[in-house]
Amino acid sequence: MTIEIHVPDIGADEVEVTEILVKVGDKVAADQSLLSVEGDKASMEVPAAEAGVVKSINVKVGDKVKTGSLIMTFAGEGAAAAKEEAKAEAKAEPKADAAPAKKASGSAVQEVKVPDIGGDAVEVTEIMVKVGDTVAADQSLLSVEGDKASMEVPAPFAGKVKEIKISVGDKVSTGSLIMLFETEGGDETAPASEAKAETAKTEAKAEPKAEAAPAASAPSASSDGFVENSAYAHASPVIRRLAREFGINLAKVNGTGRKGRVVKEDVQNYVKQLVKQVESGAGAASGAGNSMGFDLIAWPKVDFAKFGEVEAKPLSRIQKLSGANLHRNWVRIPHVTQFDEADITGLEEFRKEQNALADKKKMGVKYTPLVFIMKAVAKALEEFPTFNSSLSEDGASLILKKYVHLGIAVDTPNGLVVPVVKDVNKKGIIELSRELQDISAKAREGKLTASDMQGGCFTISSLGGIGGTAFTPIVNAPEVAILGVSKSDIKPKWNGKEFEPKLMLPLSVSYDHRVIDGALAARFTATLASYLADIRQIIM
Template structure:
């Protein structure tokens, strides 16, 4: 008598209704416990829902686009022991999974794999125990990182690895790390390649912990060799759609010479087909006004990547697309408004020796964000100067007093405390726009731009209002070092209310810092200089610090910005004002 079980959505934390964006199994598949059944997506993240029990899929109760929550039935399965006719199916299914072809290869590999399983897969299964235990090493818990990119594979088939030896290097938007193995053994198969996205639980490599013979390992490798073919077929429509899109190269991208806001690139079609993309890509597309259903996808499983969105915007701009705002601003009879010219393509080598050097990942990501912020936020910059002669003398004496402790107080620590005092007095600077609402924040998390070999990152000092100068000095030093070493975690760069960009150690007078959205203001600080200042009777020397305050004119007007800068200068001139 058959035993059919319903597999339901387990407790998934604080998520209410989430949307099914991918179904990873088909009717007839034989699944194992903890094998992923579907991928669901909330507003902020996506996750795979695993099976609570093994068996053969008899029915799928959800479809892509359905909303599910805890207790929703996903599939019906029949216990493997109750379905003898389905027993030959597990071998090819396992082979496809071990080859890293999980969802892509499933639909097309099953018919081709079944005949081979009788001749090849069965001997492979019998031979495995004789060669020693084979285990799959997966990605461990790596904190808040989700879907990080493999940028380097550190092992190859045949390598002998020891426990804690690094297998791959992965990189998030802001940092990179090496993933080690918890067990020792010989690498029999590498399950990822450079460019793959992995997260907690993703398969990395297969290891034989015993002295496996090459003869035993050879038959098991056959299904892995045949698995890439279906995956290549699955990617073919994506490649074709990209070719049809005729996307321009980087050198053909449109000039970012402050065009009309890119939010006018597309108007998303309500009720149209849903694109396959992560929450971060959907947010990025919304910010640029891009309809994801029109973007040719090049990612795994026909998923839209951030680069796909960027290339689509470049393509639209290179073809001379005009934003409605720009068209409306054109004089009557002007022939359709402004035209965006393609970026000039130049053979630089004909003028002399050149070297092509790719941008770092941080610069590519921050570059897109900076361009978005510059185009979409109406920036205005208020320049002022502050007398810091007394504060600098106090800072020097403080460092002499604490010389033995090793703590060095920089002017940045004083700036952070002074900015907190100014934010308390002018709360509209400690806010963010959310549609037609202004969100006023009651906490004071201050970001500061840190210069690293790979580009600028912005660590955040949390609850700066509750910390003293010495504690802030220690934290800024530690965060700056982690930034230079590429070890900053995402949580250490999130939640900022206001940013400070200091060029004090380099030079310059004033500049226009770009606002770090969703913040509404940023303070730029240049190199201090001794200047003669008229005190009413004579010129006296004064150590002056240039202040450059960029603000979002949708939220802050010029008078408020001038008052903010003037108050900040007064606090720096007499730091006792911090306690008022």
């Protein structure tokens, strides 16, 4: 019987096949890795859905595949033969080398794996259970922290913790085995040969050492031999993109991955070495471009302690990563900020009336000014689609989005995060109010998932509850614009006959000048202000 093997749900668009781990004729066990793929945000391995013998391989390295793509066919009869052969080998092995399977009536051991967290590897920061604990379904098992947020991994089912496979500081990703649970309703079956598994792990760990390239060395100012990053054979699309962002020539980076493959850490180390050269003056002195395009003097080295008492306070992981992203966006995007004011006198009166009505009806919802600003922004984005776009990776075209997802900057104890509220243009004020309350609470509690912060079209950063009259928000790439909101204030406004007190809301719209010109930005900001001045316009 022939069995077709398809790509499972990998939660992404097309991904590139980077390595095929089996060949025709191989006997494959269920869940054995068949090939490696890499997408925009992560690399992963595709496992076999069931056991069998590889009959044909329908893809090759470099092909693009997606969920449902046919990648291989298995011979089913070979699968059964392989299974019988494995059983025979297990019986033949001495008891000293292989732990015999144990059966306990009414219980079973099940694997607990990391669910789809929509990103690269994340770091385990806390383990919330211990061996022997009885765990309920959806109870938090551990905390992890990635590039954009920290989150908790829940139990997919109830059970008793039998074994914990990870420790604090380990890196895990979607599909990683983290624990074994003992559950009710089946037979507990121990692995037939743990010694064999350990031997295979040892061999797998030893193999890359023989093939690994030398550790990355300091970049030489006189080295040449440029190779286009797009044609570089031993770097994934993700790494090529990272190299382009930093302006790095991958031909000069020593890869430490498998078979000399350039990995993310290699590029980061190379950039760090370049920065050190710049700080020491070597980059500017060499004249070979190692100053990364900036003729800068070295960063001042100051011993602050000699002037008085100091304390070194480490930045949180989110602050470090946010800082790097903000620096990249500020340097790479030509920013211009358009300032304006919106008369929200009528809006504020209406908002207070609706809040009083909601309290009277015990609706359990509170309308904030931000919710009305979100609706006004969504309406303005539909009228000015250029603001709801992104530049293509090569900068040759503009990608116009037909959906309106707004990022809302939230200040948390660990740093700034930007959860995304989806389809704002399709939701009402009540629904948005509740969703905004929920997502803001998740952000402050550190429970945002990767999907909570993906897909944003335009960001709003509101400092209205703190103060200030204006500021220059930094565009959140790959978006092309961002709205900054400051504290509203009563100001005298001339109505043609006399001055009237009006509640004015300061607006600061920063935009990417490669995409948006000044006249368009002024019209967008004026339109947004008019919607806020008469909120009835957003329902038209």
